[in-house]
Amino acid sequence: MAKVTYKQVSKRFEDGTEALVDFDLQVDDGELMVLVGPSGCGKSTALRLLAGLESVSTGELLINDTVINELTPQQRNIAMVFQNYALYPHMSVRRNLAFPLRMMKLPADEVTRRISWAAELLQLTDLLERMPKQLSGGQRQRVAMGRAIVREPQVFLMDEPLSNLDAELRVRIRTEIAALQRRLSITTLYVTHDQVEAMTLGDRVAVMNAGRLQQVAAPQVLYEHPDNTFVAGFIGSPGMNVLASRLQRRESGLAVEFAGQWLDVPLDGRVSYARLATYVDQPVFIGLRPEALEFASATEAQVELTLTAVEALGHEELLYFDVPQITGSHMIVRVQDTPTVTIGDMIPLWVHARELYFFDNQGAAIY
Amino acid sequence: MTWHRLLTVGMSYAALLLLAVLFVSPILLMVVGSLKPEARVLVEAGSLKAFLPGEWDLRNYRDVFARVAFGRYLFNSLFITGMVVLAGVVVNSLAGYAFARLAWRGRKLLFALVLAILILPLEAIAVPLFYQVTLFGWRDTYLVQIVPFVANAFSIYLFYTFFLGLPRELEEAARLDGAGMLRTFLIIIVPNSKPVFATVAILNFLMQWGVFLWPLMVTSGEAVRPLPLAIATFYTLPPLQWGDIFAFGVMMVLPILLVFLFFQRWFIRGVVATGLKG
Numbered sequence: 239m240a241k242v243t244y245k246q247v248s249k250r251f252e253d254g255t256e257a258l259v260d261f262d263l264q265v266d267d268g269e270l271m272v273l274v275g276p277s278g279c280g281k282s283t284a285l286r287l288l289a290g291l292e293s294v295s296t297g298e299l300l301i302n303d304t305v306i307n308e309l310t311p312q313q314r315n316i317a318m319v320f321q322n323y324a325l326y327p328h329m330s331v332r333r334n335l336a337f338p339l340r341m342m343k344l345p346a347d348e349v350t351r352r353i354s355w356a357a358e359l360l361q362l363t364d365l366l367e368r369m370p371k372q373l374s375g376g377q378r379q380r381v382a383m384g385r386a387i388v389r390e391p392q393v394f395l396m397d398e399p400l401s402n403l404d405a406e407l408r409v410r411i412r413t414e415i416a417a418l419q420r421r422l423s424i425t426t427l428y429v430t431h432d433q434v435e436a437m438t439l440g441d442r443v444a445v446m447n448a449g450r451l452q453q454v455a456a457p458q459v460l461y462e463h464p465d466n467t468f469v470a471g472f473i474g475s476p477g478m479n480v481l482a483s484r485l486q487r488r489e490s491g492l493a494v495e496f497a498g499q500w501l502d503v504p505l506d507g508r509v510s511y512a513r514l515a516t517y518v519d520q521p522v523f524i525g526l527r528p529e530a531l532e533f534a535s536a537t538e539a540q541v542e543l544t545l546t547a548v549e550a551l552g553h554e555e556l557l558y559f560d561v562p563q564i565t566g567s568h569m570i571v572r573v574q575d576t577p578t579v580t581i582g583d584m585i586p587l588w589v590h591a592r593e594l595y596f597f598d599n600q601g602a603a604i605y
Numbered sequence: 606m607t608w609h610r611l612l613t614v615g616m617s618y619a620a621l622l623l624l625a626v627l628f629v630s631p632i633l634l635m636v637v638g639s640l641k642p643e644a645r646v647l648v649e650a651g652s653l654k655a656f657l658p659g660e661w662d663l664r665n666y667r668d669v670f671a672r673v674a675f676g677r678y679l680f681n682s683l684f685i686t687g688m689v690v691l692a693g694v695v696v697n698s699l700a701g702y703a704f705a706r707l708a709w710r711g712r713k714l715l716f717a718l719v720l721a722i723l724i725l726p727l728e729a730i731a732v733p734l735f736y737q738v739t740l741f742g743w744r745d746t747y748l749v750q751i752v753p754f755v756a757n758a759f760s761i762y763l764f765y766t767f768f769l770g771l772p773r774e775l776e777e778a779a780r781l782d783g784a785g786m787l788r789t790f791l792i793i794i795v796p797n798s799k800p801v802f803a804t805v806a807i808l809n810f811l812m813q814w815g816v817f818l819w820p821l822m823v824t825s826g827e828a829v830r831p832l833p834l835a836i837a838t839f840y841t842l843p844p845l846q847w848g849d850i851f852a853f854g855v856m857m858v859l860p861i862l863l864v865f866l867f868f869q870r871w872f873i874r875g876v877v878a879t880g881l882k883g
Contacts, residue, residue, distance in 0.1 A: 289781060290781075311780045312783040316781065318777075321774075324772065324775050324777065326775065327797055341782050341784055385778075
């Protein structure tokens, strides 16, 4: 039973890098929390602080209601799976699994019992006498998991445990990890840079950027209600299209600028009309999921954009467009059935205005 | 292969062969000379016959043992070198690990000092060191030939670079698994660092085996005299017999060869792993 709390935790390294700033997060008992963000966002630091591999600069780390800042890694009773697995190269699988148990000074029969339990759970029984270099990537990954679970730790940490595997194996082991975590119901913090992995694995997902927590919520909530432009652009594949824009009040109501055109803001959109009205004549950002646009006939089209690239994925296609007025910005549209298009064409498009997201000029969402 | 290329390859092989002959011939001369009766050694020295053994004769070897306490010198050299190597890998590997992985105040400064010591030859500190050991009353002992050479800047540097290259996660995993610093070093680091241990051991053995100046300064009796000093005094011992000196030389070189052959596999891996050019 363990609840993990980060209370205003900051980490500043000796060279002055602020890896983590005022980080607040609570992970409930048995929960699988995924930390996700681009590289250098502080997610691994958050994990290493909890493991005790780095020391906290300010703030408090708690397991249940005990402050653990000053405890050694061993006293914290936390197990970790490393990106490169960190199996001891000179020990057989059996001895790798036994190592943490021997450090705990468990009696020999208990060591044997736990090893066979973990080996069975992770299908390692036939591999126990092998050396790490004789194992495939997926097998090494399972041994690393095994070495972590034999200790029956309070908290389980995983630092990009799948990124050294090929794509197919990654998907399979991802589901295995999710199943194992549910079965053992050990509180787990899982770090990844891959938002698909985060969305599929996490009970909740904490999105991080530049050392700061951006939003923590269930995957669907992150997708439906991003708190800011960073989360909007990061979650989803591809992420939301975010563009600079303006709001105007017209006779017909509120209108928003998009690619040089003015679109009416519908009354029943995602955003409170009244709140939006307070942003009239101010710069805002608008967000559109790639599904929120579609091909239209020339007569009903609201905008026409220049097609710059096409990515065919088989079941769907991603179309890249230039957006006039905003240099360097582009827009991705996802379509299922494509009429023949040529790169460089002006394509007439229909915008589902009810799917528009709005953000203030600081990037915070307006709902 | 074009003619031009054939010519280039041929010429480089010829040059290599010439160099090989140049380096091997003195050793061959020594080995062959040690097996000849004394009367033939000098007579044939001026011709190519110097490299032809004729009949085998081990009398020179028996002579060496009869004329001096060779066994004693061999033991001395083996003991001193062995102790320097053994204590050296322990002390220097721990130092290298501390410099590579532990965070402590003054680490950078001290490491810079260690690197600075790298360029100091023994000759530069021999005299002050001599005064110091005299003060300790260590002259004419094994101790005086061992202790000053245990800590070695070059060995520390080799260990340091090797440990830097080990994945840090191994140690972090061990820490999380509950192993302390020393245990992590002994159980996780050392078994994965065989190449660098072999490299340091061989290099130290080679360096220490041939040390001449220092024992000349600090020993006077035969009891703790090592081989290099012994062969020098043997040379001055009348009658001057080249066959005996050659035999002495051969027996002095053999242990190095054995050590090298034994550790060769690891040594080469170590040279690769430490990025040390041969």
